[in-house]
């Protein structure tokens with residue numbers, strides 16, 4: 001039995017593709033249940049990575065049914081509300097609700113594959129493999145261990161001492177529910193897909209979701225403690241945007257519910273490790289990066305599909321499988337991490353909105 005720590009998009013994709021070919025897995029997740037927390041905003045699935053993985057998982061048709069029509073539209077504005085770009089979606093980067101995507105994968109697995117309420121607190125080498133220790137004191141031993149446990153992976157220290165570093169930028173996630181019905185002005189401002197409102201080295205990244213809710217990331221350059229220190233409220237957020245267009249400020253003042261701090265961390269770009277028998281990492285555990293290449297979830301799923309394929313291609317030779325997987329994964333992750341770092345710097349510098357609009361126009365023309 002292969003042990004996978006983490007039932008995010010990466011861990012679930014791995015379990016699904018292996019399971020389709022008769023390889024059993026146990027997936028351990030710290031969440032008490034599949035509905036323990038909101039899964040977050042929209043994701044666009046790229047053809048060569050996320051979509052490839054969904055095909056390998058036999059779930060592509062279901063995914064297509066879950067896609068938000070027109071959700072890949074892009075709009076770029078400045079702080080005065082001047083529209084610099086307004087582009088309808090062309091279907092090349094279909095957008096799907098993260099929760100719907102997670103449910104697709106979850107429901108494709110045999111009952112009991114995911115062990116909820118299983119927080120791994122320690123991992124150590126043991127005779128014949130690795131021993132996992134859980135928060136309730138239980139232990140499990142496995143010959144093949146995959147860390148799919150995200151940014152603060154408990155499995156990663158078996159392979160590398162690297163830890164995520166704060167990227168200097170924080171998001172605060174806010175939500176505007178029942179937008180069309182109760183906040184039609186905001187629905188119009190954001191449009192059918194993604195809104196980038198960037199200026200003064202800060203901004204609003206907003207997306208319409210399939211349930212008529214807006215997910216808005218308010219992005220500011222502040223110390224990590226600013227976001228997580230419990231001090232951020234709607235008034236203190238608005239104070240950072242005093243002269244921005246009233247419709248943009250209304251994204252904050254008309255939002256409802258909790259403000260969720262999301263300080264942005266990244267692992268060192270190009271991180272890699274020497275082969276350690278019987279254990280590997282995928283997704284954020286392997287290569288956490290800022291979200292500005294739009295690749296994190298896509299890569300996690302691609303890693304998972306390719307790792308599964310490598311395991312299936314080398315029956316009885318786990319080391320050959322893990323070696324093949326890592327050789328392809330390291331350079332792919334490096335390229336995406338470099339792009340996300342470039343974009344992070346670029347999007348939060350003066351003139352960002354104009355540059356982004358020009359980039360999107362060029363991308364379409366090409």
Ligand SMILES: Cc1cc2nc3c(=O)[nH]c(=O)nc-3n(C[C@H](O)[C@H](O)[C@H](O)COP(=O)(O)OP(=O)(O)OC[C@H]3O[C@@H](n4cnc5c(N)ncnc54)[C@H](O)[C@@H]3O)c2cc1C
Pocket residue numbers: 005006007008009010011028029030031042043044118119120121148149150151152153154171217262282283284285291294295296297298299300
């Ligand atoms: C604000 C924001 C916006 C983003 N937008 C995009 C986007 O548009 N497109 C895109 O491709 N990517 C995006 N990303 C990145 C994407 O969310 C991640 O890269 C992706 O979720 C990684 O998947 P994963 O399966 O590797 O890890 P995760 O989704 O983090 O899953 C890890 C799982 O492990 C579990 N876990 C953690 N620790 C333990 C433990 N000790 N024991 C047991 N279980 C544990 C967690 O509960 C979780 O379920 C964004 C990220 C952020 C922060």
